[in-house]
Every structure is written in C-alpha cells, then in structure tokens.
Amino acid sequence: MTAAPTPDTQRSSTDPRLLATIVAVAAGAAAAALHHVTGMFWGDLGAYRAGAVAAGAGELYQAVHHTPDGTALGFTYPPFAALLLRPFAVAGHLHIVAGIKLTPLIFVGYLVLTGRWRAAGIAVAAFAATIGLGFAWRPADSARFWSGGLLDTTRVTGDPRTILNQSLSGAVTRIADDPQPGLAWLIVAALAGAAGMAVAVAYHRAGDELAAVLACAATGLLISPVSWHHHWVWWVPALLLLARHAREHRDRGATITAMVVWVTLVASTSWVLASPGGWDLRFTGLGLVYSNLYVLLALTGLGAAAWRLYRDRSAAADDRRYAVARVHS
Incomplete structure (x- = not known):
C-alpha cells in the first residue's frame, strides 16, 4: 500500500526548471510592460540597436542612444555585436556571447582551470x-576596437568614479577620488x-558547480574595468x-544573510x-560604503x-581521523 504524499514530498516534486521558467517569463513580461509605459530601462538594447543602424551608415562608433532621462549611451561593443542586430544577422551558439560582451571571457579561464x-x-x-x-x-572599426x-574606459563612461560602476576599478577611483585607478587597481584586481x-x-x-559558477562570475565582474550595476544579475541565483x-x-x-543581502540590494x-x-x-565617510555596496x-x-x-574540509578531516582512531582502538 502506497503512502499518501505529504506536503513536504509534494513541494520537493516541483520541477525547479519549471519554476525558474515561470519566474523568467513573469520578469520579462513585467519588464516589457514597464518599458512600454515609461520608455525606460532598456537603454542597453537601445545602444545595441543604435550601433546596428549606424553601421549601415558607416559610422559605427559614432552611434549614440539617448535615454528618456537625457543620458547618452554610446555603442561600446565589438563590431560583431552590431552585426547580430543587422536585419541579415543570424544568431549562433551560446559560446559567441564573448564576442558581444567581453565579460564572459572569465568563464574560458574557468574551463581551463577546471x-x-x-x-x-x-x-x-x-x-x-x-x-x-x-x-x-x-x-x-574592428582594428580600432581590438588595437x-x-x-579605453572613456568609451564606456565619462568618469569611472560613477556609483553605477560597481567594479574594483570603480571602487578604487571613488576611494582615491581620482578617475585614473592606475597601478593600485591592477594590484587589487590581480589579487x-x-x-x-x-x-x-x-x-x-x-562538486558544487553552482557555487563555483557564481564565484567565477563575481570575480569577473570585480576585476572588469567597468561593471555596471545591472551586470550583477548574479545576485538572483546567489540569493x-x-x-x-x-x-x-x-x-x-x-x-539572516539572505535577508541582509536582499535589503542591501x-x-x-x-x-x-x-x-x-x-x-x-x-563620496566620503559612509558614502564610500554606500557607493561600493556590490x-x-x-x-x-x-x-x-x-x-x-x-570549515567543511576541516570537519571532514576530523571525521576521518575519528573514524581511523575508532578502528585502531
């Protein structure tokens, strides 16, 4: 006779992939609705599209997208990123993301090291x-970009001290109040x-691949010269x-840690x-803490x-030593 499922077993049977899909679709729908009403929050996509349009006129790195709040966003990506948004572009495999946005290159190093x-x-x-x-x-344009x-961080931001740049480079420039991070950033980033x-x-x-990927992603965003606040979407899987x-x-x-992180975000x-x-x-005083939260x-x-x-390795080692001692006692 089969026992009736308990609430705990019913909850555990929920497919996490289905839940993630539902959350992603809901978030996408909310973002699309918000953009339709306000015209805001998709500035990066506008910059990509501006680059694709400008490329047809022969002025790729002169492209500028103006957001509703008056911010000017230039096209700062490899030429291939504009190519993908041209009408004849064909999307490829996930591995090409580094050709659009360079930050994912950190994962190539992760693959090599593992x-x-x-x-x-x-x-x-x-x-x-x-x-x-x-x-x-x-x-x-390719020679200009890759050479x-x-x-050149000035192509991305007028001043790397901006609070929206949540990288070690941005933190160093804010602490030193100097838009040129210099050798200090290189040393800190290397360590x-x-x-x-x-x-x-x-x-x-x-064997904890999710934690490994999150650590790699955080490292890549920390050492990047510019990491915008919205690049830190990795807080979601971390939470x-x-x-x-x-x-x-x-x-x-x-x-408690999850709650503190959530409140901070x-x-x-x-x-x-x-x-x-x-x-x-x-920023000065506590403002430096606030401006470097991520x-x-x-x-x-x-x-x-x-x-x-x-701690876990030390505990496992202690358990092994205890087990060996019991066998020989």
Missing part, C-alpha cells in the same frame, strides 16, 4: 570566429582575480542558493537616480565561501 579543455577550445574558437566576422564586415579601444578563481575551482572540485541552503539545513545564519535601487541627479562621483558584498561573499569550504 580541466575542461575541449569546452574551453570550443569557446575560444567561437570567440575568434566572431572577431574574424567583425573584421570581414567592418575592418577599420586598444576595448581598454582578487587569483583568490576568486581559486574559490571557484575549489567549489568545482567539491536562491542561500535560500535553498537555509531551507535544507535549517540554517538561521544563511536565512533594495537599498542600491536609489543608484539609478545618481547620474541624472549629478551626485554619482564623489563590491563589498562580492568580496565578503567570496571570503565567506572560502571560509565555508575550509
């Missing part, structure tokens, strides 16, 4: 193909990059991971008023993840 050479080779080959297509379509334009990737690889070897851990292990600490929503209000560059959260998260891994 020994997945074939996947890394495919990603590199696909990325190289996007560069080749860009040169075939727009040779002058140094991609490292953070090495430590963050070490955490990612360690979690991969421990879900915390919530799952809190529920499965009845961990009150994880619950809500507090950061006022950043969207910064640039139009003209108060997005200079950077501080990411660094704290990576540190906590490393400590958790160390």
Whole structure:
C-alpha cells in the first residue's frame, strides 16, 4: 500500500526548471510592460540597436542612444555585436556571447582551470570566429576596437568614479577620488582575480558547480574595468542558493544573510537616480560604503565561501581521523 504524499514530498516534486521558467517569463513580461509605459530601462538594447543602424551608415562608433532621462549611451561593443542586430544577422551558439560582451571571457579561464579543455577550445574558437566576422564586415572599426579601444574606459563612461560602476576599478577611483585607478587597481584586481578563481575551482572540485559558477562570475565582474550595476544579475541565483541552503539545513545564519543581502540590494535601487541627479562621483565617510555596496558584498561573499569550504574540509578531516582512531582502538 502506497503512502499518501505529504506536503513536504509534494513541494520537493516541483520541477525547479519549471519554476525558474515561470519566474523568467513573469520578469520579462513585467519588464516589457514597464518599458512600454515609461520608455525606460532598456537603454542597453537601445545602444545595441543604435550601433546596428549606424553601421549601415558607416559610422559605427559614432552611434549614440539617448535615454528618456537625457543620458547618452554610446555603442561600446565589438563590431560583431552590431552585426547580430543587422536585419541579415543570424544568431549562433551560446559560446559567441564573448564576442558581444567581453565579460564572459572569465568563464574560458574557468574551463581551463577546471580541466575542461575541449569546452574551453570550443569557446575560444567561437570567440575568434566572431572577431574574424567583425573584421570581414567592418575592418577599420574592428582594428580600432581590438588595437586598444576595448581598454579605453572613456568609451564606456565619462568618469569611472560613477556609483553605477560597481567594479574594483570603480571602487578604487571613488576611494582615491581620482578617475585614473592606475597601478593600485591592477594590484587589487590581480589579487582578487587569483583568490576568486581559486574559490571557484575549489567549489568545482567539491562538486558544487553552482557555487563555483557564481564565484567565477563575481570575480569577473570585480576585476572588469567597468561593471555596471545591472551586470550583477548574479545576485538572483546567489540569493536562491542561500535560500535553498537555509531551507535544507535549517540554517538561521544563511536565512539572516539572505535577508541582509536582499535589503542591501533594495537599498542600491536609489543608484539609478545618481547620474541624472549629478551626485554619482564623489563620496566620503559612509558614502564610500554606500557607493561600493556590490563590491563589498562580492568580496565578503567570496571570503565567506572560502571560509565555508575550509570549515567543511576541516570537519571532514576530523571525521576521518575519528573514524581511523575508532578502528585502531
């Protein structure tokens, strides 16, 4: 005789992929409705489209999209990104995302460090193909971009100190109140990059791939010269991971942490008023904490993840020593 399903077993039978799909569709519908009513919040897409249109007129890097609040967004991406939005463009495999937005390149390093050479080779080959297509379509613009334009932060933001730039580079410029981060940023980024990737690889070897991917993503956003606040969408799966851990292990600490992170993210929503209000560059005292919330959260998260891994390994080692001692006693 089969026992009737309990509420707990009914909840656990819910397909997380179905739930994620429902949430994604609902969020997309809400974003589309909000954009239709206000004309705002899809500025990046407007910049991509402006680049695609300008490319037809022969002035790719002169393209500018003006948002309803008066912000001017230039086309700052590889030529291949504009090609994709041309009427004759054909979308390709996921591995080409680095040819559109360079930040995902950090995951190629992650694949190499975790020994997945074939996947890394495919990603590199696909990325190289996007560069080749860009040169075939727009040779002058491609040469301009890849010969140094991609490292020029002024093409992305007029001043990297803006609060909307939530990277280590932005944090260093705000703390020093100097738009040129210089050697200090390179040193900090190198240390953070090495430590963050070490955490990612360690979690991969421990079998926790989601935590590994989140650590890699956070590291990439921290060390990027410019990481806009909306690039940190990785907070969503990170919060879900915390919530799952809190529920499965009845961990009150994880619950409190998730709540603190959520409140911090809500507090950061006022950043969207910064640039139009003209108060997005200079901060002192607690203002420096407020203006670097995502950077501080990411660094704290990576540190906590490393400590958790160390603690779990130490506990496992103690258990093995105890088991061996009992066998020989």
